[in-house]
Amino acid sequence: xxxxxxxxxxxxxxxxxxxxxxxxxxxxxxxxxxxxxxxxxxxxxxxxxxxxxxxxxxxxxxxxxxxxxxxxxxxxxxxxxxxxxxxxxxxxxxxxxxxxxxxxxxxxxxxxxxxxxxxxxxxxxxxxxxxxxxxxxxxxxxxxxxxxxxxxxxxxxxxxxxxxxxxxxxxxxxxxxxxxxxxxxxxxxxxxxxxxxxxxxxxxxxxxxxxxxxxxxxxxx
Numbered sequence: 001x002x003x004x005x006x007x008x009x010x011x012x013x014x015x016x017x018x019x020x021x022x023x024x025x026x027x028x029x030x031x032x033x034x035x036x037x038x039x040x041x042x043x044x045x046x047x048x049x050x051x052x053x054x055x056x057x058x059x060x061x062x063x064x065x066x067x068x069x070x071x072x073x074x075x076x077x078x079x080x081x082x083x084x085x086x087x088x089x090x091x092x093x094x095x096x097x098x099x100x101x102x103x104x105x106x107x108x109x110x111x112x113x114x115x116x117x118x119x120x121x122x123x124x125x126x127x128x129x130x131x132x133x134x135x136x137x138x139x140x141x142x143x144x145x146x147x148x149x150x151x152x153x154x155x156x157x158x159x160x161x162x163x164x165x166x167x168x169x170x171x172x173x174x175x176x177x178x179x180x181x182x183x184x185x186x187x188x189x190x191x192x193x194x195x196x197x198x199x200x201x202x203x204x205x206x207x208x209x210x211x212x213x214x215x216x217x218x219x220x221x
Contacts (some may be wrong), residue, residue: 007032010047010059012039016212017202018069019161024074026196027157032060056076059181072099086137086154090091093148100140100145100147101158107133108162115173116211117220127173134181142184145190152194160191168211 007025011018011034025032037057038048050059052064060067060076067076078086087094101103111133137159141147147155166188168177179183191197215221 006063007063008046008061009034010037010050010057010061011035012037012057014202014207015057016161016164016202019058019164019202020070020157021073021077023161023202024077024086024157026200027074027084027086027095027152028077028080030182033218035067040218058129070161071105071158074154078154085159086149088153097148097154100155103160104155104162108159109165112162112165112169112196116215117121119220123173125176130169130173131175131180134184138181138183141187146187152191156187156191160188161182163188164202164204165207165211168208172211172215 007030009018009021009032010026013036017027035044035046037044039057043220047059048055050061051068054068057075059069060073062076064079067073074086075098087097095144097126111126111130112190115123115130118126147159166177177188192201197200212221
């Protein structure tokens with residue numbers, strides 16, 4: 001990265017959305033600084049100024065200019081530093097990747113939240129909905145190693161960060177992804193072999209503890 005480039009990531013250690021950005025930055029070989037935010041307590045002035053609409057992490061400041069929303073940030077990183085390319089080269093490939101990124105953003109995290117926020121029949125319905133989403137993603141991947149084919153790419157970056165919370169979903173939902181969606185579980189393990197993922201993957205046990213705290217805050221426990 002040129003010496004006049006400055007990257008600062010407003011971060012939360014447990015955020016799967018921040019993990020996306022860290023993985024994308026690692027794939028590009030970019031160095032950056034982080035500022036840990038206390039989103040459950042007092043948010044920094046820099047965060048409130050950089051993302052006044054949502055006041056959420058992650059925010060990537062590139063030479064002081066804020067880029068917000070994790071998928072949008074990954075787009076920005078891929079366009080600004082195009083090598084190695086995360087999005088496919090062809091227009092059709094790009095449109096397909098964007099479609100599945102949008103599907104992931106609309107479905108996966110919310111479905112997981114429904115698991116840890118629920119009990120009884122609602123929990124069972126939430127678990128079944130979550131597994132159905134993963135099966136749809138398995139279908140999208142087909143027999144390929146990654147969502148874009150034989151190369152780790154954009155959709156993989158968007159999704160793998162979210163899987164750092166999946167252990168908590170399994171524990172509270174009483175199921176195993178490896179049993180329900182073996183192809184998806186194999187993809188997760190394949191991604192975790194990459195340095196960019198392994199070095200930025202949140203410890204699932206710590207995530208599970210954090211989700212337990214959220215359950216208490218929401219009166220589930």
